[in-house]
Amino acid sequence: MKKIEWLMNTKIWRSIFRTKLPISTNLDRSLVIFNSLTLHIHPVKVREKAICFSYTFYLGMISFFLFVILIVTGILLMLYYQPAIPNAYQNMKDIQYVVSNGTFLRNMHRWSAHLMVFTVFLHMLRVFFKGAYKPPREFNWIIGVILLLLTLLLSYTGYLLPYDQLSYWAVTVGANIVKYVPFIGTKIRFLLLGGNQIGDYTLVRFYVLHCVILPSVMLLLVALHFWRIRKDGGLL
Amino acid sequence: MEDKDKINNHNDSAKVITRRDFFNKIGTTATGVVLLGSLGVTLDFLSPNVLLEIPKEFKIGPLENIQPDSVIDNAEHHVFIFREHPGSFYAVSSICTHLGCNTKWNPAGIEGHPEGVIACPCHGSIFDKKGNVLHGPAPRSLDRFLVRVENDKLVINTDEIVSEDKMIVKV
Numbered sequence: 001m002k003k004i005e006w007l008m009n010t011k012i013w014r015s016i017f018r019t020k021l022p023i024s025t026n027l028d029r030s031l032v033i034f035n036s037l038t039l040h041i042h043p044v045k046v047r048e049k050a051i052c053f054s055y056t057f058y059l060g061m062i063s064f065f066l067f068v069i070l071i072v073t074g075i076l077l078m079l080y081y082q083p084a085i086p087n088a089y090q091n092m093k094d095i096q097y098v099v100s101n102g103t104f105l106r107n108m109h110r111w112s113a114h115l116m117v118f119t120v121f122l123h124m125l126r127v128f129f130k131g132a133y134k135p136p137r138e139f140n141w142i143i144g145v146i147l148l149l150l151t152l153l154l155s156y157t158g159y160l161l162p163y164d165q166l167s168y169w170a171v172t173v174g175a176n177i178v179k180y181v182p183f184i185g186t187k188i189r190f191l192l193l194g195g196n197q198i199g200d201y202t203l204v205r206f207y208v209l210h211c212v213i214l215p216s217v218m219l220l221l222v223a224l225h226f227w228r229i230r231k232d233g234g235l236l
Numbered sequence: 237m238e239d240k241d242k243i244n245n246h247n248d249s250a251k252v253i254t255r256r257d258f259f260n261k262i263g264t265t266a267t268g269v270v271l272l273g274s275l276g277v278t279l280d281f282l283s284p285n286v287l288l289e290i291p292k293e294f295k296i297g298p299l300e301n302i303q304p305d306s307v308i309d310n311a312e313h314h315v316f317i318f319r320e321h322p323g324s325f326y327a328v329s330s331i332c333t334h335l336g337c338n339t340k341w342n343p344a345g346i347e348g349h350p351e352g353v354i355a356c357p358c359h360g361s362i363f364d365k366k367g368n369v370l371h372g373p374a375p376r377s378l379d380r381f382l383v384r385v386e387n388d389k390l391v392i393n394t395d396e397i398v399s400e401d402k403m404i405v406k407v
Contacts (some may be wrong), residue, residue, distance in 0.1 A: 195287045
C-alpha cells in the first residue's frame with residue numbers, strides 16, 4: 001500500500017491523472033470521475049436501481065464490449081488477409097489451418113459478430129418495451145437505430161470477405177436487392193460492386209467498408225450515443 | 237436635396253450591401269461550389285472506367301457441332317443456348333430475374349413440362365425453356381439475347397436483349 005501511495009505521489013503519476021490527492025471525501029471521489037475522459041460512460045452519480053442487472057440486462061454494454069472484441073480480433077485477422085482473388089479464400093483457410101490460434105481468433109470474430117447482432121436487437125427491444133425512447137431521448141433512439149443498421153451492414157460486408165460460395169451468392173442476392181431501389185438502383189449496385197459483377201473491386205470495396213468506413217462511423221456514433229444517455233438524464 | 241436623398245437611401249439599409257456581406261456571400265458561394273464539385277469528382281472517382289470483366293459478345297460454333305434438340309449451358313457468360321430440331325437457335329440468360337442467382341437446366345422437367353425446365357436453386361423459381369416464368373418468386377421472364385449467324389458461328393451479345401418473338405434465328 002505504501003508503495004502505491006508513493007507511486008501516486010510521483011511527478012509522473014500526477015502529470016497523467018488530473019485528480020488531486022488524497023482522495024478522502026465524497027467530493028474527491030466525484031472529482032475522479034469529473035476529471036476523467038470516461039465521464040460520459042460512467043457518470044459521477046448513478047441511481048442504485050440503474051446498476052441492477054434486471055434494469056437494463058447490461059445489453060448496451062455487452063454490445064459495446066462485443067464491438068471492442070470485434071475490433072481487436074478484426075485487426076489481428078487483417079494481418080493475415082489480403083482482399084484479392086484468389087488470395088482471400090486461401091488466406092481464410094490459412095488462418096484456420098496454418099496460423100497459430102487462427103481458428104480461435106476467426107471464430108471469436110465470427111461468434112462475436114453474430115452475438116452482437118443479437119444483443120443490439122435485444123437492446124432495442126428492451127429500450128422499446130421500457131418506453132426509454134420517449135422525450136427527451138428520441139434523438140438517442142434515432143442514433144440507436146442507425147447503430148443497428150451499421151451493425152447489420154458490418155455483418156453483411158464482412159460476409160463477403162472469406163470469398164467462398166456462401167458469401168458470393170449472399171452478396172449477389174444482396175446487390176440485386178439494392179437494384180430494386182427506384183431510378184438509381186442500378187447505379188448504386190454498380191458503385192457498390194465496382195462493376196457489373198462481383199470481382200476484385202467488389203472485394204476491396206467491401207473490405208474498406210468493413211474495416212475502415214463503417215467501424216469509424218460506428219465508433220463516432222457510439223460515443224455520441226453514450227454521451228446523450230447522460231445528457232438526457234441517465235439510464236431509463 | 238441630393239444629400240437628403242442619399243441619407244434616406246441609407247436608412248433603407250436592407251438594400252445596402254456592405255463590404256462584409258459581399259465577401260461573406262462570395263466566400264459562402266465559393267465554399268459551396270467547391271464542396272459540390274468535390275462531391276461530384278468523388279462520385280466520378282468511385283465509378284471505375286476500366287473493368288476486367290469478360291466481353292459481352294461471344295461466339296459459339298461451328299453450327300454442326302451443336303446437337304439438335306440440345307442445350308448448351310455457357311457458364312462463363314451465364315447464357316443457355318438452345319437448338320431446336322429444324323435448325324432454329326435462341327439464347328436465354330441463365331441469371332434469375334429474382335435476385336440474380338445462377339439457374340440450372342433441368343432436362344427431367346416438371347409436371348406438365350416434360351421437355352425440361354430452367355430452375356433456380358436460391359429461391360425456387362422455375363422457367364420454361366423459352367424463359368417464361370412457370371413458378372415464382374421471379375417477377376419476369378429471363379432475358380433473351382439477339383442471336384446472329386456469322387461464318388457458321390452463332391454470335392451472341394448479352395447487351396442486346398430482345399423480345400420472345402424476335403429471339404429465334406433460323407438457319
